Amino acid sequence: MTFEDLEPRPTRGANLTALTREDLDLYSVDELNERIETLNAEIERSKRAISGKQDKKNAADALFNFR
Numbered sequence: 001m002t003f004e005d006l007e008p009r010p011t012r013g014a015n016l017t018a019l020t021r022e023d024l025d026l027y028s029v030d031e032l033n034e035r036i037e038t039l040n041a042e043i044e045r046s047k048r049a050i051s052g053k054q055d056k057k058n059a060a061d062a063l064f065n066f067r
Helices: 014-021 029-064
Strands: none
Touching: none
């Protein structure tokens, strides 16, 4: 057993919640633009994940619905 085993696991979405609470006044305009680019990339990654999951669900539905 390691010390890390004793630490509680972060809850799902905890990082996103922390991100939304971050003080943006500390960032420069360039840093805020970088942040926006990074968040937009994460949005696109999330959309691709949704699309992949929907494709798998549709394939499973087609396989098990023999109408």
